[in-house]
Every structure is written in C-alpha cells, then in structure tokens.
Amino acid sequence: MASGWLILILGCFGQLSAMNVSIPSEELELQDRLLRVLARLRLEEQFNTLLIYGNECIFHSLLRHLVIPTVVVTSGSTDFDWNFSSSTLILSCAPEADREENPVTLMKLQRTRRLISLQNAVSTCESICHQYSLKEQHNVAIIKTNFDQSDIIYSCRFFQRPNHQEVHFFADQPIYIENFRNMHGAEIRTIPDYLTPRTMMYRDKKSGESRIMGYLANVLNTYAEKVNAKVRIENATKLGVKKASVGEILRGAQEELLDIGTALASSLQVKNMSFITYPYILTGYCLMIPVPAKLPYNQVYSMIVDTVVLSIIFALFCIFSLLIVYTQNLSWRNLTLANILLNDKSLRGLLGQSFPFPPNPSKHLKLIIFILCFASVMITTMYESYLQAYFTQPPSEPYIRSFRDIANFSIKVALSRIEANVLTSVNSTHFREISKDHLLILENWPEYLILRDSFNTSFIFPVSVDRWDCYEAQQKLFSEPAFYLSDLCFNKLMFFSLPVRKYLPHRHLFEDHMMRQHEFGLVAFWKTRSFYDMVQLGLASIRDYSQKRQTDGSLLLDDISWILKLYSMAIGISICCFILEISGCIKLWERLWRCQRLRRAQ
Structure with a gap:
C-alpha cells in the first residue's frame, strides 16, 4: 500500500x-x-x-x-x-x-x-x-x-x-x-444654492472675482486649497434656472454638469446614495413656533385664582364659621345656614381685615381666632406674592404641545412647495396630522425664505436645527425672543449631504477632508460665526424683529377692569339686600314661612 x-x-x-x-x-x-x-x-x-x-x-x-x-x-x-x-x-x-x-x-x-x-x-x-x-x-x-x-x-x-x-x-x-493630492490648479466645478448662512456670495476686493463663503462653502474652499485646485462657480443658467435649488443641483450632479454641489440634500430627498457624499450634518427637522404672547394684566387676577385652592379656602371658611358659632355659647342653638355662609368674623378674618372681638372670650374661642388670623396671613401673603410676580412677569398664553394642537390656534404652518412634496412623498404621519386649513404652502422658494427670515409671528415655520442656530444667535440681539425651537419634529435624525458627481475620482479625498473639519471643530466654529458673517455681507441686520410689549409706569384702568366689575357687582348685591331689609320684605317672608309651617303641622 x-x-x-x-x-x-x-x-x-x-x-x-x-x-x-x-x-x-x-x-x-x-x-x-x-x-x-x-x-x-x-x-x-x-x-x-x-x-x-x-x-x-x-x-x-x-x-x-x-x-x-x-x-x-x-x-x-x-x-x-x-x-x-x-x-x-x-x-x-x-x-x-x-x-x-x-x-x-x-x-x-x-x-x-x-x-x-x-x-x-x-x-x-x-x-x-x-x-x-x-x-x-x-x-x-x-x-x-x-x-x-x-x-x-x-x-x-x-x-x-x-x-x-x-x-x-x-x-x-x-x-x-494619489494623483489628486496635488491637482496643479485644476478646476472643481460647483453650483451654489445661495441659502444663507450655508452659502453666501461676495466679491473679492483684490481679484474682483465672485467667491462664496459660509459653513458649507468653507468646506469646499479649504478642500480646494488643500489639493491645490480652484473652485469654479458655474452659472445656474447651466441648469436652465435663474437660481438653483437643492433638487436642481442634484439633477446637475446626476447629469455631470458639476463636480461638487454647494448645497445640502436631506436624506428625505435622495434615494440613490451614489450622487451624495458622506453625511455632512446630522440634524433634526422641527417646527419653529412663535413665542406665546404674555397675558394682559386684566387677566392676571383670574390666573392667580385656582379652583382647588378656592375650594379649600371655602371649606376653611365654613369650618371656622361652625367653630365660632359653637364656641361663643358652647351650643348649636344659633347654628343656621346664614350664620355659616354669612359669618362676618370668619369672612373678614380670612380676608385679613379687623372684626369685633367678643368680650370675655373663652380659651377655645381665643385659639380659634388665633388659627383664623394665622390662616388669613398665609392666604393674603400667598395671593399677594402671586399678584406681584405676575404683574412683574405676566404668564404666557398656552403653548402648542402637539401637531394636532395647531388646529386649536389661529396660526398657520408656512412651508415651501418643495418641503411639502418631500413630506408627502415620505408619508410623514406628523405632516398628515396638520389640517389643510392650517397650512400655507408657498410656491416660490425665495419668497418663503424671505418670509421666514422676517420673523413673522403670524406663522409657524419648519426649520433644520443647524439653521435654527443662526436664528437663535440673531434673537440674542432682540429685546424678547420671537420664536423658539419646539420638540415637534418631522424627523429628529436627518442626514444632510453634498451633491456630488457619481464617478468623481477624488471623492474619497473630499469626504476625508470633510470629516477632518468636523473632527477639528471647524464646522462648529463656522456655524457659530454664521450670523456675523451674514451681517458683514449685508445679508442680515441687527434690527429687533420682536414685538416688544408696551409697558407703562403705572397700572391703567383697563388693567383692573375685572376687579372693578366684581366690586360693582358686590356693591349692587349689598344695596339690594339693604333695601330689602329696610323695606321689611324679609320679615314678611319669614311670617309667610311660619304660617305655612303651622298649616302643615295642623
């Protein structure tokens, strides 16, 4: 073998x-x-x-x-x-x-x-x-x-x-x-969307050439410097439009009319990942809602009155009335409904007013009066604190807590046709919760941006979180914030990427450069400087768009209108009761009541 x-x-x-x-x-x-x-x-x-x-x-x-x-x-x-x-x-x-x-x-x-x-x-x-x-x-x-x-x-x-x-x-x-580490002055074709503060155009004073800046444009500019290339800004007419939008720049990348687009396409818009780079920004897409107005001073009195607290005070009033009636004679003989609900000592004591003290009171009555005075101090101090605090800083009107709550307010959600089409195509459940009567869809994209940048508090605007950072920096110059970023988001995890030509040979170098800018914190720094760059280029102003509340040095008659109305009503009721008592109507009703009881007893 x-x-x-x-x-x-x-x-x-x-x-x-x-x-x-x-x-x-x-x-x-x-x-x-x-x-x-x-x-x-x-x-x-x-x-x-x-x-x-x-x-x-x-x-x-x-x-x-x-x-x-x-x-x-x-x-x-x-x-x-x-x-x-x-x-x-x-x-x-x-x-x-x-x-x-x-x-x-x-x-x-x-x-x-x-x-x-x-x-x-x-x-x-x-x-x-x-x-x-x-x-x-x-x-x-x-x-x-x-x-x-x-x-x-x-x-x-x-x-x-x-x-x-x-x-x-x-x-x-x-x-x-690696041939593209030094491109020897070769051109990188791009088309910007000129959406502030991502991409802003300016003219170089030395060369006279048109250039772009912004936290998105800076990535392309620094990359061109790194690989010894030149950024060539193509005219939007190459795409058949006057001003290119994100969708048109994506189409230009697919048709190889540009190399890298200076725009950001969201993950909701793009299905084919071959035409976009590695995600540049991870952000959310939420609603920018106007800050609720402050309540007028004449409604402050009703705000400090709570139903539960009033119920507790009324219960204390009845208890004190019962105790005062009993301890005066140590008997329930004087206990009537009128002595409980219209007890002068208990009512004036809880309101912090003086009342006649009976001569030679017992120890029990003294203790009850002491507790009544202590309760009046606590109640009046509490309401006075609330009143002064609310007059100093009045509370706001109700906030919008959900997408369905928008229907309960006289305010509409303004958005562009592009955004509406994207939200419809992805079948957003939150977008469907907003009724059509509370939607204002603008066909013109630049017109929508002008409306949103004007801080018009008559509308709610969808905005990405990275764009909100610029709005937030601008509102720091306002006397009062006009908008706040809510938790109502269509998408809390959304990727934004740059459009890119499919077979761009130096795509890997650009993506590596882009991630290094994030790693060194340059993108975050550019974003914090966005608003000041806009002001420098004249694209934004330091004007206060907030609607500052006109405050006077003293209260007006309208501010205490509710108090005057309640006071007039109470005076009227008192006068009626006084007239009835003088005219003897009460005694007449008492005689009729006694006669009726005698008849029933017989």
Whole structure:
C-alpha cells in the first residue's frame, strides 16, 4: 500500500517536471518577475483579491502560484455587482480587455489599482493612460513583454506631461500615487444654492472675482486649497434656472454638469446614495413656533385664582364659621345656614381685615381666632406674592404641545412647495396630522425664505436645527425672543449631504477632508460665526424683529377692569339686600314661612 502511494507521488512530480520543461525560460523569468511585482504591490497596499480581465495571457499562468482568491472575467465585464468588502487588484491582459459595463462594479472598482499587460506595439503608454483617464480611472500601471529584461513599469500620472512615468522596479519610487493630492490648479466645478448662512456670495476686493463663503462653502474652499485646485462657480443658467435649488443641483450632479454641489440634500430627498457624499450634518427637522404672547394684566387676577385652592379656602371658611358659632355659647342653638355662609368674623378674618372681638372670650374661642388670623396671613401673603410676580412677569398664553394642537390656534404652518412634496412623498404621519386649513404652502422658494427670515409671528415655520442656530444667535440681539425651537419634529435624525458627481475620482479625498473639519471643530466654529458673517455681507441686520410689549409706569384702568366689575357687582348685591331689609320684605317672608309651617303641622 505504501509503495503504491510512493509511485503516485513520483508520477505527479514527473508531470510537474515535464510541464516546467515545456515552458520557455523567458516566460519563466517573466512569471518570476510578475510574482515579485505582485508581492511588492501587496506590501505597498494590502489586497486580498485578484480580478483578471481578458483572454489567456501571462497573468493566467500565475494562477497556480497564487494563494489568494482570484476572479477571472474573460468576457471583460461582470454580470454581477462587485460587492466584495475585500481590497482588490485588477490585472488586464490588454488595454481593451477591461470592458466593464456594470455601474455598481465600476463605482466600486474605480479607485482600484490596475496592472495592464501591453503585448503589442500598436498602443502607446500615452494613449492608454489617456484612455483610462477618460473613464476616470487613474491608478494604472503598464508592463511590456520585455519587462523581464528592462524591469521598467510605466505608471500613469494624470496631472503631468507626459501623462506617464517610467518607474524602475528596483528603484525606490512608488508605482502608484494619489494623483489628486496635488491637482496643479485644476478646476472643481460647483453650483451654489445661495441659502444663507450655508452659502453666501461676495466679491473679492483684490481679484474682483465672485467667491462664496459660509459653513458649507468653507468646506469646499479649504478642500480646494488643500489639493491645490480652484473652485469654479458655474452659472445656474447651466441648469436652465435663474437660481438653483437643492433638487436642481442634484439633477446637475446626476447629469455631470458639476463636480461638487454647494448645497445640502436631506436624506428625505435622495434615494440613490451614489450622487451624495458622506453625511455632512446630522440634524433634526422641527417646527419653529412663535413665542406665546404674555397675558394682559386684566387677566392676571383670574390666573392667580385656582379652583382647588378656592375650594379649600371655602371649606376653611365654613369650618371656622361652625367653630365660632359653637364656641361663643358652647351650643348649636344659633347654628343656621346664614350664620355659616354669612359669618362676618370668619369672612373678614380670612380676608385679613379687623372684626369685633367678643368680650370675655373663652380659651377655645381665643385659639380659634388665633388659627383664623394665622390662616388669613398665609392666604393674603400667598395671593399677594402671586399678584406681584405676575404683574412683574405676566404668564404666557398656552403653548402648542402637539401637531394636532395647531388646529386649536389661529396660526398657520408656512412651508415651501418643495418641503411639502418631500413630506408627502415620505408619508410623514406628523405632516398628515396638520389640517389643510392650517397650512400655507408657498410656491416660490425665495419668497418663503424671505418670509421666514422676517420673523413673522403670524406663522409657524419648519426649520433644520443647524439653521435654527443662526436664528437663535440673531434673537440674542432682540429685546424678547420671537420664536423658539419646539420638540415637534418631522424627523429628529436627518442626514444632510453634498451633491456630488457619481464617478468623481477624488471623492474619497473630499469626504476625508470633510470629516477632518468636523473632527477639528471647524464646522462648529463656522456655524457659530454664521450670523456675523451674514451681517458683514449685508445679508442680515441687527434690527429687533420682536414685538416688544408696551409697558407703562403705572397700572391703567383697563388693567383692573375685572376687579372693578366684581366690586360693582358686590356693591349692587349689598344695596339690594339693604333695601330689602329696610323695606321689611324679609320679615314678611319669614311670617309667610311660619304660617305655612303651622298649616302643615295642623
């Protein structure tokens, strides 16, 4: 049995020896050099998957020596989406072997390094690098058939002339470089939406050119400085409009009319994430509600009166009346409904007024009078404190607590047609809770922004939390805040991203730069400076838009109108009772009542 396995192993070695003998020594040398190239590339940047495009070539002869997963695409295009999370190296048997048409795979492998085998002298390195640059694939290197003798690799250089560089394999030079770390003054096309304070236009005094600033525009400006590029502001007429909105800038990115849009598209608007960057801002989308007006002074008296407290005071009044009636004669003989409800001592005592004290009172009556006086001090002090506090700072009218509460107020929610369409498309439940009668939808987007920036307290406005920060800074200059940010949010977790061209080759560098600005706190700093930048450019004023309450030095007659009305009513009732008592009507009613009782008793 052991001899049989030995014969089988020797036979396998014989076949391998025969195969090696059949391969020319030049090809073996080229294979050895290519394996060294792959080893060096793996040291420079780790990869764990190989993708080979094209028919049989020298790369296919390496398959039996490779120890990493390899995918061979002889047709030049994959039928599946390349969703592997692994890093990949692409080997092409010829410049025209890579005919990838799958958009998902193209985007996934756009930045992947490519090594091309040039087997004929028809194509030149110049034309090959230009051809791949048209497809916006710039990590390209080329080897020729005499690579085993020359050890020269031709690496494409996008911003250089000529557009390729000879790199000796044994020289200390990188084969692949990040071409877009220095763009040599190339232009980055953008179209701003000019929404303050994100993007604001101004004219540079030195150069006379139009420039943009703001906490969104600054990210693009600093990125252009970092990669040695220039921001070119395209005219909105390129999109067929006078002033571009977010939706139109998104359309411009999809049609490749711009590289990076200076606008913010929300996660509610965009379904295809290929045309937006990594989220720039994480924020909420809530309602900006006018601060409720202060109650007029004539309603303060009714505010300090609580039904429960009045019930407790009335119960104390009845208890004190009962105790006073009983302790005067230690008997219930004088206990009547009139002596309880119209007890002069108890009523005047609770109101903090003086009342006649009976001569030679008992200890029990003294104790009751003492408790009554203590209760009057507590009640009058409490109400006086409430009254003075509310006169100093009157309470506000009711706040809006839910979306359904909007229907109970004479105020409407003003929003643009774009926002209404987005909220309708995502089937927002909160938006459906607002009745149509309390909605004001403005077709013109700039008109809506002017209305919101004017702090018109006749409307409620939806606003993102990052935009509210600017409004809040502006309201610090007001005598009183005009609006407050409520907890009524259509979406508390919403991403805002920049529109970007789908196959932008330096997209990863821009996203890395954007996240670094957040990490260093520059975005937060720019946002805090937004309002002052607007004032500097004349886009905002320090005018007080709040409706300051006119206060006089003293109370007016209208402020105590309720007190006067109640006082007049009480005086009228007292006069009527006095007239009835003088005219003897009460005694007459008492006689009639006694006669009726006698008749019933008989």
